[in-house]
Amino acid sequence: MKQQLEKIRQEALAAMEAAADPQELEALRVRYLGKKGELTAVLKQMGKLSAEERPVMGQIANNVRAAIEQTLEQAKTHLAAKAMEAKLRAEAVDVTIPGKEVSLGHQHPMNMVLQEIKGIFVGMGYQVVDGPEVELASYNFTRLNIEEGHPSRDRSDTFYFNDDDSVLLRTQTSPMQIRFMENHKPPLCMLAPGRVFRKDEADATHSPMFHQIEGLVVDEHITMGDLKGALTTLMKRIYGEDSVMRFRPHHFPFTEPSCEMDMQCHKCHGTGEVDGQVCSTCHGEGWIELLGAGMVHPYVLENCGIDPEKYSGFAFGMGLERMAMGRLRINDLRLIFDNDVRFLNQF
Ligand code: PHE
Numbered sequence: 001m002k003q004q005l006e007k008i009r010q011e012a013l014a015a016m017e018a019a020a021d022p023q024e025l026e027a028l029r030v031r032y033l034g035k036k037g038e039l040t041a042v043l044k045q046m047g048k049l050s051a052e053e054r055p056v057m058g059q060i061a062n063n064v065r066a067a068i069e070q071t072l073e074q075a076k077t078h079l080a081a082k083a084m085e086a087k088l089r090a091e092a093v094d095v096t097i098p099g100k101e102v103s104l105g106h107q108h109p110m111n112m113v114l115q116e117i118k119g120i121f122v123g124m125g126y127q128v129v130d131g132p133e134v135e136l137a138s139y140n141f142t143r144l145n146i147e148e149g150h151p152s153r154d155r156s157d158t159f160y161f162n163d164d165d166s167v168l169l170r171t172q173t174s175p176m177q178i179r180f181m182e183n184h185k186p187p188l189c190m191l192a193p194g195r196v197f198r199k200d201e202a203d204a205t206h207s208p209m210f211h212q213i214e215g216l217v218v219d220e221h222i223t224m225g226d227l228k229g230a231l232t233t234l235m236k237r238i239y240g241e242d243s244v245m246r247f248r249p250h251h252f253p254f255t256e257p258s259c260e261m262d263m264q265c266h267k268c269h270g271t272g273e274v275d276g277q278v279c280s281t282c283h284g285e286g287w288i289e290l291l292g293a294g295m296v297h298p299y300v301l302e303n304c305g306i307d308p309e310k311y312s313g314f315a316f317g318m319g320l321e322r323m324a325m326g327r328l329r330i331n332d333l334r335l336i337f338d339n340d341v342r343f344l345n346q347f
Helices: 002-018 022-033 038-048 053-090 109-123 175-183 224-239 298-303 320-328 333-338
Strands: 134-136 167-169 188-197 209-219 245-252 255-264 287-296 312-319
Touching: 002 022, 002 038, 002 053, 022 038, 022 053, 038 053, 109 188, 109 209, 109 224, 109 320, 175 188, 175 209, 175 298, 209 224, 209 320, 224 245, 224 255, 224 287, 224 312, 224 320, 245 287, 255 312, 287 298, 287 320, 312 320, 320 333
Parallel strands: none
Antiparallel strands: 134 167, 188 209, 209 312, 245 255, 255 287, 287 312
16 A cells, blocks of 8 residues: 555656646646545555554555645646746737837928918018908908998808898908908008808819918008019019019909909910910910909098008908919819828828
8 A cells, every 4th residue: 555655646746747737737636636536545445454554554645645735736836837927928019129100291282382471471570360250241341341232242152141141251351451450550461361251163263162361561651562562572482583473453342453463374474375275274364363452442441440641551362272273283172172192192
């Protein structure tokens, strides 16, 4: 019996030390220490021993059990440590792998041109201001000398909010002239970019929402020469020193005299033809319309409490999309609003 116990001890210890995983270890525990296990089987034979032998064998058997239990615990701990180590290795993070690059966007092409224009005017001393898109008809029309019944106030052109046509989406940035002169006394020099709204179908050159940049300068002795100087400076900076400009008489109710400013077509150089074909950029005109402008009408100055005998001023309003299209050679207005990244990435 002593040999039997010794054999169990040796086999059990060797097997447990070699066990590869906790399942195998558990099977070994059942095999040696379980109710039907090998050690238990030997102990069951104790009854056959003599009274002298029994305590001696009992002692040996207890030692074997203790040795097996101890080795079992050690093996468990060892396997757990090994499992943890393997897990850590598998989940290790390689901090030397380069990170995922964050792709930064950039300004929208229209904003690029807006910033460029603002920069030029700020350099000439203009203050940039903001105003409401929901506007009163009195600011958008009446105080700009656009009387009731004037065709530009028509419901087919303007988005009105109410039945008496007193509140609307501004159709131009010119109401900012009134708003600014209400709160500032001359000398004044302001630039007001913003959205405007008209009931237009969208096509290559029209959109029901677009952007204008309004400008206003009022002081003593301001003349048409100042207007021409400021706007020529802007256009040469935007389109190049060699670009050719012209001022053409026009009519606006809130300026007198009024004009429009055109740039000679850069494609056909004013001839209206390219290789015997009608120029596609200016549609054969030879000129591209840039903006409307003029000397602030005396009525408008009076409407804002400014004495037209003492002060004079000029104002202008240009389409930002049109400026961006010319500056960046974009041929369809809708591209500016679609925000297709294949288009945006070109700038
Ligand atoms: N508001 C005019 C337009 O929308 C442009 C303009 C502004 C003309 C200022 C003269 C002076 O067409």
